[in-house]
Amino acid sequence: MNHEAxxxxxxxxxxxxxxxxxxxxxxxxxxxxxxLRAWKTPGGHRRILLESVERLLDEQRQAGLAERPPFxxxxxxxxxxxxxxxxxLLRKVLPDCTITSAASGFExxxxxxxxxxxxxxxxxxxTGLDFFRMIHSLADHxxxxxxxxxxxxxxxxxxxxxxxxxxxxxxxxxxxxDGAELAALVWELLRERESRPVTDSNxxxxxxxxx
Numbered sequence: 001m002n003h004e005a006x007x008x009x010x011x012x013x014x015x016x017x018x019x020x021x022x023x024x025x026x027x028x029x030x031x032x033x034x035x036l037r038a039w040k041t042p043g044g045h046r047r048i049l050l051e052s053v054e055r056l057l058d059e060q061r062q063a064g065l066a067e068r069p070p071f072x073x074x075x076x077x078x079x080x081x082x083x084x085x086x087x088x089l090l091r092k093v094l095p096d097c098t099i100t101s102a103a104s105g106f107e108x109x110x111x112x113x114x115x116x117x118x119x120x121x122x123x124x125x126x127t128g129l130d131f132f133r134m135i136h137s138l139a140d141h142x143x144x145x146x147x148x149x150x151x152x153x154x155x156x157x158x159x160x161x162x163x164x165x166x167x168x169x170x171x172x173x174x175x176x177x178d179g180a181e182l183a184a185l186v187w188e189l190l191r192e193r194e195s196r197p198v199t200d201s202n203x204x205x206x207x208x209x210x211x
């Protein structure tokens with residue numbers, strides 16, 4: 001295929017997968033079997049023609065499938081009661097989102113690898129991992145995917161000190177957590193994510209984070 005194709009008419013494999021509601025691996029297989037048309041940049045990044053994505057979306061609509069999957073939100077809280085209460089509230093106020101939870105940092109990393117959430121909501125100082133290294137690693141890993149990150153501060157946390165150790169763009173929420181305000185913040189992140197230009201990223205999996 002012509003390597004000078006207009007970039008505005010293409011998208012990354014990951015973005016094509018999100019639009020189609022499938023895994024990145026499935027999108028890659030669809031490229032390999034010709035269902036999606038793609039080419040590679042001189043740097044080796046795969047670009048998928050948007051017209052082929054739209055064609056598959058039309059097929060999905062004709063088959064009665066949803067146009068796009070719900071937004072994915074991952075809630076990482078270690079306290080069982082706090083996690084269950086907040087998850088139930090978020091499900092109520094964010095009906096267009098799939099709210100998944102994790103009870104530990106390691107479980108959270110597994111969930112991120114499985115679902116690549118649009119927004120991660122996490123307690124500050126998740127035990128068992130270097131928390132700030134984890135957040136920086138995730139931010140670097142999903143930079144092109146623009147996953148929003150919200151950190152729920154602990155009582156007594158110094159907001160300025162914590163903020164100085166977090167990557168740019170990470171949101172902080174002071175305790176006690178107000179579910180409605182948190183939901184509004186999530187929607188703000190989702191709107192920002194949807195408005196950003198499509199960029200290429202074919203990375204998969206989850207970065208290793210040492211404890």
